[in-house]
Amino acid sequence: MVKLHSVTKKYNNVLAVNNLSFEIKPGEIFGLIGQNGAGKTTTFRMILNLLPPTSGQIDWKGKKVSELNRNHIGYLPEERGMYPKLTVEDQILLFGRLHGKKKAELKKELSYWLEKFELTDKRKALTETLSKGNQQKVQLIASIIHKPQLLILDEPFSGLDPINAGLLKDAILSLKEQGTTIIFSSHRMDHVEELCDHLCLLKKGESLYTGSIEMLKKSYGKVNLSINGPFSADELKKLNGVVKVTSEKNGYRLLLKDEKDAREIFHYVTKNGFIEKFSLEYLSLEEIFKDKVGELHV
Structure with missing residues (x-):
């Protein structure tokens, strides 16, 4: 379980996240939504222990995130970045090895995900030769190849056509069935509505609502x-x-x-x-x- 307890993050005089609290249950898909600059990426980076909160605490399975084994986390950042001169296979294997997995184990997992995302014929292609959508799929595979317990996806649907977005949604649901806890942000509310069990709606770093989508709709009034x-x-x-x-x-x-x-x-x-x-x-x-x-x- 992921728990945020009154988490605040300040950059000098800028309040990026203010007194944020929520819980994410194991195996749940949780949406963190808001406009650009609402504090989503900052919150992700604090959960990943890449940024320390100014105040408050973040726990994972009852322990502080600073004690978390990073090999248990997968992260797809909003800013895409790959090594253009590596092949698709070498790119993904590199990230898997960095998470402590053996090459033989990774190759079996790699074949599964390449087939899942219709990239089998691109296995030996240089990443710089791929379309933007295929590059994004490769980066996603690199974030899940080590079978993380916690997966954070920052705008994963950005730039994907409807067919590839459908493949991604199927993959997210498949990972949920396997017990992966998933947090993701998206400006596509239809995707959030389809996939998420619960969500947190942020505005200027503060939570306007945290809870189930169903309860949000019922209680909204209009x-x-x-x-x-x-x-x-x-x-x-x-x-x-x-x-x-x-x-x-x-x-x-x-x-x-x-x-x-x-x-x-x-x-x-x-x-x-x-x-x-x-x-x-x-x-x-x-x-x-x-x-x-x-x-x-x-």
């Missing part, structure tokens, strides 16, 4: 109502509880202050015309994220 019927946007905007009306291909999407407002709206629309669709759902994580950090003004 909901979306999709409706299709003989109504105009101006008419719907005047209804009690409607914050915003957006035209869609098949009707309208209404943002409501509270799901309780849907009952009154339902009575109104059923009395005033035939409706083809009336569907209520929680806001997506992306919509909540934008609202929480101030990008969505409603």
